[in-house]
Amino acid sequence: MPKRGKKAKEKSKSKKLKKLVLLAVIAGMAYQYTQLDESKKRFIVHLAKQVPYLPGRYYA
Amino acid sequence: MADYDVIVIGAGCGGLSAGAILAKQGRKVLVLEQSDDIGGLCSTFEKEGYHFDLGASVVEEIQTAELAFKMLGTTYQEEVDLIPCDPMMSYILSDGSRITYPISVEETGQIISGISPEDGKNWPKFTAYVKELTEIAMEQLFVNPANNLMDMAKLVAKAPGLIKYLPLFAQSYQDVITKYFKNEKVQSTMSYYPLFAGLPPELCAGLFAVIPYSEHEGIFYPRGGMKQIPEAFKRVGESYGLEVQTGKLVDKVIVRKRRVEGVLLSDGTEITSDLVVSNINAKTLYLELIGEEHLPWLARFGIKSYPYSKSVPMVYLGLDYKPPLEAHHSVVSTSLEGVNDYWNNNYVKGILPEDPICLICWPTDVDPSLAPEGHHVLNLIPEGFYHLSGTDWDSEKQPFIERTIESLSKYAIPGLADHVKVADCATPLDFERRMRCPEGAIYDLQVDLTSMTVFRPSARSKSIKGLYLVGNSTHPGEGVPLVIASGLIAANLIDKYE
Numbered sequence: 001m002p003k004r005g006k007k008a009k010e011k012s013k014s015k016k017l018k019k020l021v022l023l024a025v026i027a028g029m030a031y032q033y034t035q036l037d038e039s040k041k042r043f044i045v046h047l048a049k050q051v052p053y054l055p056g057r058y059y060a
Numbered sequence: 061m062a063d064y065d066v067i068v069i070g071a072g073c074g075g076l077s078a079g080a081i082l083a084k085q086g087r088k089v090l091v092l093e094q095s096d097d098i099g100g101l102c103s104t105f106e107k108e109g110y111h112f113d114l115g116a117s118v119v120e121e122i123q124t125a126e127l128a129f130k131m132l133g134t135t136y137q138e139e140v141d142l143i144p145c146d147p148m149m150s151y152i153l154s155d156g157s158r159i160t161y162p163i164s165v166e167e168t169g170q171i172i173s174g175i176s177p178e179d180g181k182n183w184p185k186f187t188a189y190v191k192e193l194t195e196i197a198m199e200q201l202f203v204n205p206a207n208n209l210m211d212m213a214k215l216v217a218k219a220p221g222l223i224k225y226l227p228l229f230a231q232s233y234q235d236v237i238t239k240y241f242k243n244e245k246v247q248s249t250m251s252y253y254p255l256f257a258g259l260p261p262e263l264c265a266g267l268f269a270v271i272p273y274s275e276h277e278g279i280f281y282p283r284g285g286m287k288q289i290p291e292a293f294k295r296v297g298e299s300y301g302l303e304v305q306t307g308k309l310v311d312k313v314i315v316r317k318r319r320v321e322g323v324l325l326s327d328g329t330e331i332t333s334d335l336v337v338s339n340i341n342a343k344t345l346y347l348e349l350i351g352e353e354h355l356p357w358l359a360r361f362g363i364k365s366y367p368y369s370k371s372v373p374m375v376y377l378g379l380d381y382k383p384p385l386e387a388h389h390s391v392v393s394t395s396l397e398g399v400n401d402y403w404n405n406n407y408v409k410g411i412l413p414e415d416p417i418c419l420i421c422w423p424t425d426v427d428p429s430l431a432p433e434g435h436h437v438l439n440l441i442p443e444g445f446y447h448l449s450g451t452d453w454d455s456e457k458q459p460f461i462e463r464t465i466e467s468l469s470k471y472a473i474p475g476l477a478d479h480v481k482v483a484d485c486a487t488p489l490d491f492e493r494r495m496r497c498p499e500g501a502i503y504d505l506q507v508d509l510t511s512m513t514v515f516r517p518s519a520r521s522k523s524i525k526g527l528y529l530v531g532n533s534t535h536p537g538e539g540v541p542l543v544i545a546s547g548l549i550a551a552n553l554i555d556k557y558e
Contacts, residue, residue, distance in 0.1 A: 039262040039400070043232040046263045050510035056362025057515040058208075059522050060342070 062332040064090045066554070067323050069310045069349075070339030070496075072100030073540055074530030076290050077128045077547030078337050079304075080297030084132055085555055089302050090331065091294075092323070094309040094496060097287075098294055100339070101495060101502055102540055104285030108482050110378035111285050111430040113439050115502055117421035118145065118389060119280040119289070121541035123198045128548045132296045139292035142280040143426045149275065150387040151249045154394055156471040159249055160386045165276045176243035186240040190273045193225050197270065202536040202545045205553055206513035207520055229509055231266035234396050244395050251396045252417065255443070256539070257507040258370035260403035261396045265509050281388060281426050289540065313338070313349045313527070320526040335526045335558055337550055340496055341504045342366070342517035342533035350524060359523045366511055369538065370407075371488035371500030373444040373453075375464050378482030379436045383473050388425045392418040392472045402443060410449030412460070415467045416442040435481070438473075440464060446488040446499040453487035461485050503539075504532035512537065519546065520553045528554060 033041065066082050068075040071093035079091045097103060101115030119125070122136060129136045136142065148168075150160040159175070161168045165187055173180025200219040205211050216222055228236065233254045241247050253271040254264030282288040294304055312324040313336055322332035338345045346355060346363045355363070394402070394417060406413045419441040424431050431437045442464045448456065461483050469477040488500025497504070505511055512535070519534045521527035530546040532538040 039234060040232070042262055043235075047509060050365075050508075053362060053365035054510060054515060056358050056360075056365060057511065057517075058362070059356065059359045060346075060362040060366075060515075060517045 062322065062334050064088050064331065064333040066090070066335045066337060067092060067331060067333040068337040068339060069313075069323065069345075070094075070100060070531065071098035071290065071294070071304055071306070072339050072531060072543065073102050073290050073293065074532075074543040074547045074550075075100075075337065075339030076293035076297060076304075077544045078339075078528075078530050078550045079302050079547075080293045080300065081128065081131050081548060081551035082337075082554060083297050083300040083302035085551070089297075090333070091302065091304040092308040092310055092325070092331075093304065093306045095494065096306050098304060098306065099287045099290040101497075102286050102290055102543075104287035107376070107484060108378065109432050110376075110435070110437050110482050112376040112378075112437060112484070113286045113421065113423065114486065115374065116286050116540045117419075117423070117439050117441075119282060119286075119540060120275050120278065121198060121202075121539075122278065122280065124202055124541045124545040124548070125289070127203060128544050129292075129296070131548060131551075132293075132300075134296055139296060140288050141283040143283055145279045145281055145388040145426055147387040148279060148389075149249075150385065150390040151393045152390055152472045153245065153248055154398075157245075158386060159245065161249065161276075163276055163278065165273070168276065172241075172246055175245050176241075179241045179243045179246045182240040187273050187276075190270045192221060193228075193267075194270050194274045194277065196221055202542060203548065205519050205549050206516075206535040207518040207522070208514055212514060225267070228266035228269070232262050233264035233266055233268050234261035234400075236266045236269040237261070237272075237396065247396050248393050248398075251399045252391045252393055252419070255370065255399065255417070256503075258503060259506065259508060260400045260407075262400050263403075263508070265507075265512075279388070281423055283427050283429065285423070285427075285430060286540075310349065312351075313345070313524075315350055315354045315524055318354060318524055320524060335528065335554060337528045337530055337554075339531045340533075341498055341501070342529060343368075343505070344496065344498055345529070345533075346517075346523070350527075355523050363517065366517075367506040368446075368499045368501035369503035369506050369532070371444075371446040371491065371497070372441050372502060373460060373488060374486045375440040375442060375461055376482075376484045376486075377438040377440065377465070377476075377480050378431060379438065379476070379479045380434070380481050381475065381479040382434075382436055383422060383438060383476065383479075385420065385422050385425070385473065388422055390420040390422070390472070392416070392420065392468070406443075407445050410445065410447045412444055412448065412456070414463070415470070416444065416464070418442040418464070418468065418472070420468070420472070440468070442467075444488065446492075446501075453489040457485055457487050460487070502532075507537050519549050520557065526558070
């Protein structure tokens with residue numbers, strides 16, 4: 001197999017692995033969230049709603 | 061050459077402390093106050109012989125004011141006659157029982173042990189944990205700027221102990237309190253405090269769990285009323301050449317090429333200055349006095365995004381009897397879930413509660429001079445809010461006074477209804493109209509993790525050169541001690557950069 005083709009295949013494998021790990025982390029966090037009591041969920045949602053404003057508030 | 065080196069908009073504690081310190085630095089400083097009296101929300105008014113505190117009702121965390129007066133070459137105690145208050149707080153529960161905590165941490169622990177031995181064992185662990193955070197806050201966090209990440213890095217470098225409190229950022233106030241205290245009555249003595257941040261226990265940041273401890277470090281009342289504090293800053297500032305003018309409403313901050321050049325008053329007078337210090341709500345400042353056109357789009361987006369803090373109505377009562385209370389401050393309290401329920405069922409829906417959670421301030425407990433002999437004053441903060449469903453505050457004002465008196469007469473203050481000689485009320489609309497508090501938000505902007513330190517409007521404006529902020533809107537946040545701290549932070553920043 002030409003060297004370039006082998007490297008490209010390994011790179012593609014590594015990308016797929018990273019995507020899988022990221023998906024697993026997100027899935028894990030989502031599962032953890034579903035296990036929280038309603039009060040904790042409201043706390044997280046309250047903060048999460050404000051996260052998009054953080055860059056603007058940093059420059060306020 | 062400008063008329064003044066510095067113009068300060070607003071003669072509240074933040075504006076006056078900054079103005080006085082800047083005057084001592086040798087700058088020519090003018091403080092402009094829209095109303096006829098100084099003090100803003102830390103002032104006292106008289107009606108038919110009774111003296112009522114308009115907003116702020118007690119002095120705690122005195123270290124920041126001590127530092128400010130030290131910078132002015134004097135001491136807090138020389139300038140203001142502070143009366144120590146003990147007990148710290150009395151909690152009146154819905155079954156009519158009362159739990160009163162003295163100033164002493166140890167004695168409070170004994171009272172808690174009497175209610176719940178398990179919680180009593182955890183009280184020393186809790187106080188030890190938050191005591192260190194309180195000390196770090198007083199010595200470093202509250203008196204240093206937090207404008208950017210570099211400031212935060214410097215803070216952590218000075219106080220590495222802050223790092224162990226990072227978990228508090230990921231927890232709610234309720235999480236922290238319920239971790240240490242399981243008994244509902246004990247929890248009820250700590251349920252009110254998140255409302256100071258404008259949020260219920262389940263949404264308030266865990267950092268605020270310092271409050272149930274911090275007041276044990278001492279609470280005081282200034283003899284003659286809360287107004288004595290801004291009066292002291294004004295008096296000391298004037299000895300250094302500070303100029304204070306009342307009845308002057310600032311309409312615009314003059315900005316050219318993103319730099320302040322002075323202010324324009326409502327009567328058309330233009331006063332020029334090299335620097336402007338603002339002691340008003342940051343959203344009002346940036347969006348109305350300065351104008352969106354002068355702001356970079358990202359800053360404009362951020363400033364518009366801040367929710368206003370909770371607004372409160374205040375009821376002022378002059379009484380011809382001594383109310384059956386046990387402390388300078390009492391709270392008609394409920395459980396943590398009760399406060400959450402109030403938030404979700406009343407606050408969010410705009411429905412005033414029949415029997416509100418209520419903070420009761422009884423200043424004549426320690427300072428009889430505020431009322432005729434044998435008479436007493438109460439400053440009440442019953443829970444309420446700006447947006448009412450199906451009605452408005454102009455219509456609700458008088459019924460609200462009557463309902464508050466009736467509610468408190470039931471078990472919190474027996475006999476109250478038969479002894480009211482003077483009754484008045486400042487609704488959230490009144491605060492908005494008279495005090496320039498949009499939506500009656502006496503703490504300006506909501507305080508949580510997404511709107512504190514580097515995410516709170518910067519003390520040294522990042523958008524407009526020569527503009528500095530003090531007061532509730534900026535770091536370190538709301539309440540008299542922190543507002544005074546903001547004044548000394550601004551003055552230090554100006555000394556460094558201008």
